[in-house]
Amino acid sequence: MEDKILLAHGSGGKLSHDLVKQNFLPLFDNAFLNKLDDSAVFELQGRLAFTTDSYVVNPIFFPGGDIGKLAVCGTVNDLSMMGAVPKYLSIGLIIEEGLLMSELKRVMDSMRKAAQEAAVKIVTGDTKVVNKGGADRLFINSSGVGVIPQGVDISGSNARVGDKVILSGSIGDHGIAVISQREGLQFSSSVKSDCAPLNRLVAEMLASGAGIHCMRDPTRGGLASTLNEFASSSNAGIRIYEQSLPVHEGVQAACEMLGFDPLYVANEGKLVAVVAAKVAEKLIDIMHKNKYGKEAAIIGEVVPEHPGRVVMKTRMGASRIVDMLVGEQLPRIC
């Protein structure tokens, strides 16, 4: 019989403590967490960024990652998109009774690796267990705190006419990797999730000397929804060029077969930024040197026309309005 998670692992009693002490503390070993107090305590000064995300991806393991890597990278990226240096993360687990202990350990270990790559510490956590059928295997919430360096002012509302729109790489990889795994689709077995921590890439971009007005990671709702958020918050018109959008062949093929538009498919290791025109080329050069920015490209600009709207020039030269995602294209992708 393989070890499984029992309801008692969420009791707050002996089994809860054993789970934490034997399985979690050795992985995330740090002085803040090891105290096991009700809160982690640390010193920080200045402008802080604070964010939260819950992950309900199905399946929990997929090509290029799993729900644990996703939870760490997602929160690291949400902090990074404000220009913050991510520092401390919390992890809240909701586990369905019966999950294999080996699967939980695999997920926790991948959180450890992702936290190590991103140089963040997991300092506090919580474990709840619900009865069989009360949840779907494993949900993870990760919240995080980071410090925003002096002079950095990034917000979705800062886009100005003349700014360039830059994208760090190909779109749609995460969504297609997850849906392929879930549905057992063969044709796109080569597509891997792009799930990655972007804080180093962002630090390198910021070190070049500002000029970044808006920045966000286009996750759920895809690139189209994020650009619409910028357009709406800034009351600015955004024009993008279809021919400039990097889309991997496997993703393109899968989208054509499934009737998806890669503009609306989730990414988990990409950023889109609106930057001052004069720094755009320089930023692209910097991004090309980072493994998570190799395919970075200028994909469009902020224009005086159609404020609040995103318009795409197609390969054929036509203009097409790109709306925010309506309905749900791919549920439980993150």
Added chain:
Amino acid sequence: MEDKILLAHGSGGKLSHDLVKQNFLPLFDNAFLNKLDDSAVFELQGRLAFTTDSYVVNPIFFPGGDIGKLAVCGTVNDLSMMGAVPKYLSIGLIIEEGLLMSELKRVMDSMRKAAQEAAVKIVTGDTKVVNKGGADRLFINSSGVGVIPQGVDISGSNARVGDKVILSGSIGDHGIAVISQREGLQFSSSVKSDCAPLNRLVAEMLASGAGIHCMRDPTRGGLASTLNEFASSSNAGIRIYEQSLPVHEGVQAACEMLGFDPLYVANEGKLVAVVAAKVAEKLIDIMHKNKYGKEAAIIGEVVPEHPGRVVMKTRMGASRIVDMLVGEQLPRIC
């Protein structure tokens, strides 16, 4: 047809934005949240406390509260137990497709009220929706950040021989209220959850001039598990007196019928502290003046005998070892 939550409310697209803008922003209205950026940004200085908790209570509405009030109070209390002044909260919702919009609104409104009472701001959030059967109605994660005043040093490992153990009021009310609602038990219909934010009570205790060594809210696992945490972290012996423990009549009756021990039943508006002997009486006087400390009492002391263990003197004069909760007495109580 009543409005229900759809999968598309978690898409990151138009319905997600509408839900947030129409239903969440007006309730929690504050400049940090209203920006709808990837992280909330605020200024804080000094020693910070950071905590997280997920709530999976079943049912989501119960006498004395609901999952929303619980989520806000629970995180406020976890910060308060470190002596921190709670400042900013995040909210992560995992909603099962089909939840009535009216129920979600009721929960969100009760979060608003609890946040108002505790004087904390909900500054960032996330909404995920899973397919019907993939979760049980509604799970909520709340994380929080607070500031620890100068000179405060509270930890489960600070108990010293001679210290007194004080409890802010009756035990077992929350657990019995939830289980009665869940099982439709009549006998204890008068028992209400004690769910409450304790930050003002803690502030009043701290203002009296320190002397608080350990402090924790005895939630899952009950008073017995929390005292065992203190005993274990401090390697100290703790002796409590059965006759000093406040237990409401309805809770006592329910425990007798169901075979529960109130020492192991969850509380959501109580604190237990280990304090210097010379300040114990003074602290009790202060606590009695706060509505959440009316029944505060000295329930025991830290002794040189049996380090790492909790022992209770029963009403009959016998000594009984009080272990940490083993197994699961009441699942999904918070």
